Amino acid sequence: MKELLVVVGRCLLPFAAVTLSPTTAQSPCSNLVLPGFVQPDSAPVGVYYALTTVDPDGAGPLPENLVVGGYVGTDHVRMFDASTSEWVAMGAGINRLVRLLVTMPNGDVIAGAEGSVGGNGVVDLRRWNGTTWTSINTSIAGQVRAMHALPNGDLLVGGTFASIDGVPANNLAIWDGSSWSSFGGGVSGTNVRVTEFAALQNGDIVVGGEFSSAGGVAANNIRNRRVRHIWKGAPSPRSWRDATTRRDGRALCAA
Numbered sequence: 001m002k003e004l005l006v007v008v009g010r011c012l013l014p015f016a017a018v019t020l021s022p023t024t025a026q027s028p029c030s031n032l033v034l035p036g037f038v039q040p041d042s043a044p045v046g047v048y049y050a051l052t053t054v055d056p057d058g059a060g061p062l063p064e065n066l067v068v069g070g071y072v073g074t075d076h077v078r079m080f081d082a083s084t085s086e087w088v089a090m091g092a093g094i095n096r097l098v099r100l101l102v103t104m105p106n107g108d109v110i111a112g113a114e115g116s117v118g119g120n121g122v123v124d125l126r127r128w129n130g131t132t133w134t135s136i137n138t139s140i141a142g143q144v145r146a147m148h149a150l151p152n153g154d155l156l157v158g159g160t161f162a163s164i165d166g167v168p169a170n171n172l173a174i175w176d177g178s179s180w181s182s183f184g185g186g187v188s189g190t191n192v193r194v195t196e197f198a199a200l201q202n203g204d205i206v207v208g209g210e211f212s213s214a215g216g217v218a219a220n221n222i223r224n225r226r227v228r229h230i231w232k233g234a235p236s237p238r239s240w241r242d243a244t245t246r247r248d249g250r251a252l253c254a255a
Contacts, residue, residue: 044087046072050101052109054079067109069098077101077111091132096124102147102155110136110155112144121145122159125175136175140164148197148205150174156183158194158207171211185215 049070056062063082067090072078075093080086090109099122100112108129112122121143126133142161150156155175157164164173170186171194187194189212196208207214 044068044072044078046070048072049097049099050111052101052103054103054107054109056083056107067101067103069094069101069111071097076113090128094124094126094133100144100147102149104149104155105151105153110147110149112147112157125157137180138165142171145193145195145209146197148199150199150205151203153177156197156205158187158197158209160193172207187211187214189213 047070048068050068052067053064054067055064065082066080067077068080069077073093074095075089076096076098077090077094079088079090081088094111094113096113096115098111098113100110102110104110104127108127111126111128111133113124113126114121115123122145123140123143124135125137125140125144125147127136136155140161141163143159144157144161145159146157148156148158154177156172157175158172161169161171161173163169164180167173167180167182169180169182170188171192172183172186173180174183187207187209189210192209192211194207194209194211198206198208200206212218
C-alpha cells in the first residue's frame with residue numbers, strides 16, 4: 001500500500017491513520033509529531049506554499065515522493081525521496097519563489113514561480129522532466145493563480161491575465177506541451193480572478209474564482225460573490241454551465 005504524506009504548516013509527516021483530538025489539532029506545528037507519524041529527517045527550513053507528489057514507478061511498490069515549493073533554501077523547490085528518506089535537490093532548482101506545483105500524467109512537475117523577489121505574482125512556469133527545469137512560457141500579461149493537469153497531458157492555468165506568450169487568453173489558458181491557446185473563451189467581469197480547479201469523474205472541470213461570465217455564459221453573480229462554473233468537457237458538446245454561487249464571500253474549493 002502506498003504511503004501518504006501530510007503537511008501541517010511547516011511539518012512534513014508520512015500519514016498513518018490517526019485521529020486528531022481538538023486539543024492536539026491546535027498544537028503548534030513545530031512541536032507536532034503524533035502517534036503513527038514520523039517526521040522526515042532534515043526537512044528543509046522554510047515556508048512551503050505549494051506541494052505535489054510524484055510516483056517514481058507508477059503502479060509499482062515504491063512510495064510517492066513529496067515535492068515542496070516556496071521559501072526552501074536558495075533553490076526554492078526540493079523533493080523528499082520516500083524510498084531513501086532523504087531530501088534531494090531537483091537539478092539547479094528555481095531561482096524565484098515557487099507558489100504553485102502540479103504533477104502531470106507523465107510524471108513531469110510544473111512549477112509556477114514569481115517573476116522577482118517580493119514579486120509580481122506567478123509569471124514564470126517551468127517543467128521538471130526528472131532531470132532539468134525548462135521554461136514553458138516567455139511572458140504573461142498578468143499572473144497565474146491556479147494550475148490543473150488534464151488527463152490527456154495538457155496543462156490548464158487560470159488567474160488574472162490577458163494573454164500568455166502573446167496569445168489572448170482572457171484569464172484561462174491551456175498548454176498542450178508545445179504551445180498556448182485560450183480555453184473555453186475564458187472568463188470575464190470586474191476584478192476577475194480564477195483561483196482553483198477541480199475535475200469531476202465525468203470529465204467536467206470546475207472553475208472557481210470571481211467572474212461574471214464564462215465563455216459568454218452569465219455566472220449569475222454580483223460584486224463580491226465567489227462563483228464556480230463547470231466546463232462540460234465530456235460528452236460533447238463542450239460548453240459552460242453555472243454550478244453555484246456563494247453569498248458569504250468565501251473562496252470555493254470544489255470537490
